Amino acid sequence: xxxxxxxxxxxxxxxxxxxxxxxxxxxxxxxxxxxxxxxxxxxxxxxxxxxxxxxxxxxxxxxxxxxxxxxxxxxxxxxxxxxxxxxxxxxxxxxxxxxxxxxxxxxxxxxxxxxxxxxxxxxxxxxxxxxxxxxxxxxxxxxxxxxxxxxxxxxxxxxxxxxxxxxxxxxxxxxxxxxxxxxxxxxxxxxxxxxxxxxxxxxxxxxxxxxxxxxxxxxxxxxxxxxxxxxxxxxxxxxxxxxxxxxxxxxxxxxxxxxxxxxxxxxxxxxxxxxxxxxxxxxxxxxxxxxxxxxxxxxxxxxxxxxxxxxxxxxxxxxxxxxxxxxxxxxxxxxxxxxxxxxxxxxxxxxxxxxxxxxxxxxxxxxxxxxxxxxxxxxxxxxxxxxxxxxxxxxxxxxxxxxxxxxxxxxxxxxxxxxxxxxxxxxx
Numbered sequence: 122x123x124x125x126x127x128x129x130x131x132x133x134x135x136x137x138x139x140x141x142x143x144x145x146x147x148x149x150x151x152x153x154x155x156x157x158x159x160x161x162x163x164x165x166x167x168x169x170x171x172x173x174x175x176x177x178x179x180x181x182x183x184x185x186x187x188x189x190x191x192x193x194x195x196x197x198x199x200x201x202x203x204x205x206x207x208x209x210x211x212x213x214x215x216x217x218x219x220x221x222x223x224x225x226x227x228x229x230x231x232x233x234x235x236x237x238x239x240x241x242x243x244x245x246x247x248x249x250x251x252x253x254x255x256x257x258x259x260x261x262x263x264x265x266x267x268x269x270x271x272x273x274x275x276x277x278x279x280x281x282x283x284x285x286x287x288x289x290x291x292x293x294x295x296x297x298x299x300x301x302x303x304x305x306x307x308x309x310x311x312x313x314x315x316x317x318x319x320x321x322x323x324x325x326x327x328x329x330x331x332x333x334x335x336x337x338x339x340x341x342x343x344x345x346x347x348x349x350x351x352x353x354x355x356x357x358x359x360x361x362x363x364x365x366x367x368x369x370x371x372x373x374x375x376x377x378x379x380x381x382x383x384x385x386x387x388x389x390x391x392x393x394x395x396x397x398x399x400x401x402x403x404x405x406x407x408x409x410x411x412x413x414x415x416x417x418x419x420x421x422x423x424x425x426x427x428x429x430x431x432x433x434x435x436x437x438x439x440x441x442x443x444x445x446x447x448x449x450x451x452x453x454x455x456x457x458x459x460x461x462x463x464x465x466x467x468x469x470x471x472x473x474x475x476x477x478x479x480x481x482x483x484x485x486x487x488x489x490x491x492x493x494x495x496x497x498x499x500x501x502x503x504x505x506x507x508x509x510x511x512x513x514x515x516x517x518x519x520x521x522x523x524x525x526x527x528x529x530x531x532x533x534x535x536x537x538x539x540x541x542x543x544x545x546x547x548x549x
Contacts, residue, residue, distance in 0.1 A: 179529045183499070185429035185447075187521040189418040193398065196415050198408040199387050202226035207404045215391040215417065222389040222402070222414055237381075244378045248371060255367045262360040269353045273346060280342040287335045294328045395419045398519055418519055425517050427462055427501040429525050436497045438529035439467055445501050446526040449517070452508055460508060462501040462525075471495030501525070 206223035209215060300321060395417040402414045427447060431439055445462045448454040473495060507514040 180526050181431070181435045181529050183429040183431050183435070183525045183527060185427050185499075185501070185523050185525055187425050187449075187517045187519050187523070188428045189398075189425055189519045193519060194393055194395070194417045194419065195413045196221060196389060196392070196417060198222075198224055198389065198402075198410060198412045198414055200224065200226050201408065201410050202387070203407045204402050204404055204414075207400070207402075209397050209400070209415070211397055211400055213397050214420075215395060215397060217391055217394050219391045220388050221391055221397075222387075224387040224389060224408060226387065240381060241378070244374060244381070247374050248378075251367055251371050251374070255364060255371075258360060258363045258367065262356055265356050266353060269349050269356070273349050273353075276342050276346040276349065280339060280346065283335060283339045283342060287332065287339055290328065290332045290335055294325070294332050298325060389414060391417055393417060393419055416519075425503070425506055425519055426465070427503060427523065427525070429499040429501060429527075430496040431499050431527075432496060433471060435527070435529060436467070436471075439464065439497075439499060439527060441466060443527060447501070447503075447523055448525070449508070449521055449523045451521050452510065457508060457510060461504045463504070464499060464527075465502045466500045468498040471497050 202224045204222055205225040208220050208222065215221070398416040398418045400415045402408055402412070408414065427445075429445075441464050443464045445464060447460040447462055449457075449460065503517070507516055509515075
């Protein structure tokens with residue numbers, strides 16, 4: 122190979138290579154090499170500066186849902202049937218006890234006829250018969266009492282007259298007794314015969330018998346009047362008892378009617394003061410027992426809050442007062458921006474996704490991201506309860522799903538790079 126190389130170069134070349142008294146040949150670096158070296162040093166310095174002085178914040182994305190301040194109230198059906206009337210609309214304010222639905226639960230016999238009308242007719246006929254019986258009882262008692270009142274008036278008049286007669290007879294008896302006494306004096310003085318005195322005494326006895334008879338008649342009238350008064354009181358008491366029994370039966374039948382209407386015509390009312398958020402069942406739709414009909418949001422100063430659900434790996438760095446960036450699924454953040462909020466409270470214990478109050482609204486998201494993991498509830502207060510959509514402010518509606526970015530931990534970049542070493546050291 123060397124012999125072949127000697128044929129390619131002149132002998133003078135090889136002689137020159139053997140002698141180094143003139144020094145070695147130096148080739149100057151090109152401009153590109155200088156630039157590359159400078160760039161490499163700058164990049165290395167930048168990386169070192171970035172690693173040493175720059176901070177990095179770890180963020181976590183949480184799922185959440187818009188919830189009313191006081192929670193939501195689901196109004197359910199009490200029985201199977203169909204919604205005959207819907208008295209409210211979405212967004213309408215309602216008061217506690219205000220009717221929301223009229224639920225019909227009509228049943229039919231083998232001939233296809235409604236059983237309700239037949240039962241209602243029977244109940245109403247019973248009510249009519251009892252009212253008629255009540256009227257007749259009152260009418261009969263009033264007639265009997267009227268007869269007794271007439272008899273009492275008659276007896277009072279007779280007793281008054283007889284009392285006057287007795288008084289006059291007693292006066293006559295007193296005069297007769299005085300006359301007998303005077304005649305007795307005359308007989309003793311023999312001015313008149315004893316026969317005349319006996320005749321006068323006989324008249325006195327007759328008058329006494331007459332007075333006693335009149336007194337007995339007066340006493341009989343008084344007793345008869347007292348008996349009629351007692352009979353009148355008894356009739357009034359019997360009437361009161363009869364009316365009470367009829368009223369009791371009427372009340373029982375009316376109660377049965379109310380219970381039947383409650384079972385067949387259920388009027389669903391609002392349990393609280395609030396606003397109707399969502400109506401699930403429209404007029405004419407069938408309903409099942411326990412089926413949600415609508416949602417009522419309680420009234421409050423702050424209409425809605427955001428409820429986020431954080432896993433245990435993130436909850437240690439979440440604190441009250443932290444800023445949160447919210448992205449609502451209903452309003453794409455690329456077009457309408459990111460909303461701001463502040464953490465108001467953090468739950469102290471974790472619960473499963475199935476036990477969360479709003480889990481049905483975001484159950485699919487929670488199942489995908491945190492299936493089987495205990496979650497902590499994080500409540501976020503919105504900077505404003507509205508979002509600007511094409512120049513107009515729209516309220517956030519309870520039930521809207523969203524995602525939130527929360528800053529968890531801020532450290533130097535080199536600390537993040539050395540974290541595995543810290544972990545190994547901590548375990549040792």
